[in-house]
Amino acid sequence: MYDQVRQVDTEIADILEAELGRQRNQLEMIASENFTSRAVMETMGSTLTNKYAEGYPKKRYYGGCVHVDEAEMLAKRRAMALFGAERANVQPHSGSTANMTAYLAFLKPGDKILGLSLSHGGHLTHGHPVNFSGLLFDALHYEVSPDTETIDYDKLRTQALAERPKMLVGGASAYPRFWDYEKLRSIADEIDAILMFDMAHIAGLVAGGVHPSPVPFCDVVTSTTHKTLRGPRGGLVLSRKDKFKAINKMNFPGIQGGPLMHVVAAKAVCFQECMQGDFKLYAKSMVDNAKALGDALMERGFHLVSGGTDNHLLLVNVAGKGLTGKAMEELLEHVGITCNKNTVPFDKESPFVTSGVRLGTPALTTRGMGVEEMGRIAHIIDSAVQNQENQDKLDALRAEAEDLCQSFPLYPGMA
Ligand code: DSN
Numbered sequence: 001m002y003d004q005v006r007q008v009d010t011e012i013a014d015i016l017e018a019e020l021g022r023q024r025n026q027l028e029m030i031a032s033e034n035f036t037s038r039a040v041m042e043t044m045g046s047t048l049t050n051k052y053a054e055g056y057p058k059k060r061y062y063g064g065c066v067h068v069d070e071a072e073m074l075a076k077r078r079a080m081a082l083f084g085a086e087r088a089n090v091q092p093h094s095g096s097t098a099n100m101t102a103y104l105a106f107l108k109p110g111d112k113i114l115g116l117s118l119s120h121g122g123h124l125t126h127g128h129p130v131n132f133s134g135l136l137f138d139a140l141h142y143e144v145s146p147d148t149e150t151i152d153y154d155k156l157r158t159q160a161l162a163e164r165p166k167m168l169v170g171g172a173s174a175y176p177r178f179w180d181y182e183k184l185r186s187i188a189d190e191i192d193a194i195l196m197f198d199m200a201h202i203a204g205l206v207a208g209g210v211h212p213s214p215v216p217f218c219d220v221v222t223s224t225t226h227k228t229l230r231g232p233r234g235g236l237v238l239s240r241k242d243k244f245k246a247i248n249k250m251n252f253p254g255i256q257g258g259p260l261m262h263v264v265a266a267k268a269v270c271f272q273e274c275m276q277g278d279f280k281l282y283a284k285s286m287v288d289n290a291k292a293l294g295d296a297l298m299e300r301g302f303h304l305v306s307g308g309t310d311n312h313l314l315l316v317n318v319a320g321k322g323l324t325g326k327a328m329e330e331l332l333e334h335v336g337i338t339c340n341k342n343t344v345p346f347d348k349e350s351p352f353v354t355s356g357v358r359l360g361t362p363a364l365t366t367r368g369m370g371v372e373e374m375g376r377i378a379h380i381i382d383s384a385v386q387n388q389e390n391q392d393k394l395d396a397l398r399a400e401a402e403d404l405c406q407s408f409p410l411y412p413g414m415a
Contacts, residue, residue: 001414024410027377027401029332029339031313031360032173032201034230035367035410037273040266044232048262054252071265078271082207083215085238089251090267091259092235095200095224099125100132100255101237102220105246106194107166109136114160114193115169116151117141119343119351121305121315123173123198140165144175144345149306151175153183157190164191170214171198171222174342174358176290176309181217196220202311203236204228204362207274208283211311219243228286228312228362231270234263282365286312289361292371296378305344305356313360317344321385325354328385332357335384335394336401337377367408376404 001020006013023035048068054061057069057076072090079088092098103113113133115126120143124131127139140163145152160168168188170179181197188195197214203223205211214221221238225231239247252259273279290309297316298304305315318328325341332339343349344356364373380397387393 027337028363029359032227034362043266052258068261075268086241087244089237094235098222098235101251105250112138112165113167114140114165120144120345121172121175157187167194178310185217194219198222200224208280210283232263232266286365293374300382319355325356328357335397
């Protein structure tokens with residue numbers, strides 16, 4: 001494996017092999033990660049990486065774009081068909097540039113935006129002060145209710161009517177529940193705001209028909225393509241016809257230069273995969289697995305933020321188990337489970353420590369694991385917490401995790 005790389009750079013070849021081993025032998029539960037297909041990876045590793053294609057299909061600033069034009073047009077058509085969107089821009093390099101595109105297409109620096117607070121499940125690019133979105137805009141945040149740990153839409157409406165942001169931002173990176181798009185739309189309409197929704201986390205569930213779609217309700221919908229959608233690392237903007245010109249102009253030349261055509265083509269492959277029948281089963285399975293894991297953890301006394309999940313992720317408040325999120329992340333790493341510490345709503349700990357961990361099922365579901373395996377994983381998690389000081393027991397739990405990995409091979413045949 002990696003023969004070509006090894007011929008020029010043994011250090012990087014070693015790193016690539018070690019990372020493949022890590023992905024194979026650990027239970028990957030970072031909710032934003034997944035294992036993309038060999039077809040997507042082959043496309044990303046293709047000669048399309050050599051091509052400059054500033055502009056859009058048939059309107060480029062470079063010659064020789066005939067084939068990349070076809071790839072981009074396919075990606076756009078497939079994205080529109082998959083999500084029932086009027087228009088798609090497939091060029092954003094990431095979710096962050098997709099969001100920047102959506103903001104700057106409709107807002108001026110200093111304008112007000114209102115998004116879910118990062119510490120309540122939102123995302124850095126939804127107005128956090130250290131991010132461009134908080135630096136450029138007058139960013140305000142709504143929160144979840146302390147009682148239900150879900151979004152309080154009445155409070156959000158009151159806030160929106162008082163502050164009158166120019167853009168209302170929905171979407172999250174650690175929110176386990178469905179969104180009420182109708183309410184978001186009606187609040188946006190009351191204040192004549194643009195409604196943007198960042199569906200990066202749930203895009204694969206939307207594509208697979210197991211999560212309601214924000215597309216019919218929103219002026220603009222952004223996403224990444226590598227989370228539940230299981231494609232290459234990249235971004236996507238969907239919009240209504242009347243908003244699209246501004247979006248295109250802002251993504252290029254406003255924010256980006258040459259698009260990554262190898263990634264654009266890989267997005268087309270990903271969308272093609274998502275349109276196959278088995279992707280619907282995959283999407284359903286991600287949710288079934290998350291619910292099964294959540295139930296098994298709650299039976300063992302873990303507190304799940306909002307009391308459960310509607311999607312592919314769980315936010316587990318581990319303070320009741322006497323742990324911080326940081327300690328829990330380290331403990332789980334020790335027993336072969338990769339996840340990330342995460343703030344929980346009204347967290348008393350700092351973002352570097354936190355009181356929670358976020359667990360997701362996309363990657364394990366790609367390996368073929370089901371609800372039975374989720375039961376075994378809940379047992380590993382619970383036993384690790386109960387045996388933190390018992391190294392032999394922790395080693396045995398790690399062996400159990402590795403055993404699970406062996407039973408569900410990742411990238412079989414990749415030497
Ligand atoms: N940082 C990603 C996540 O883990 O949710 C989102 O960009």
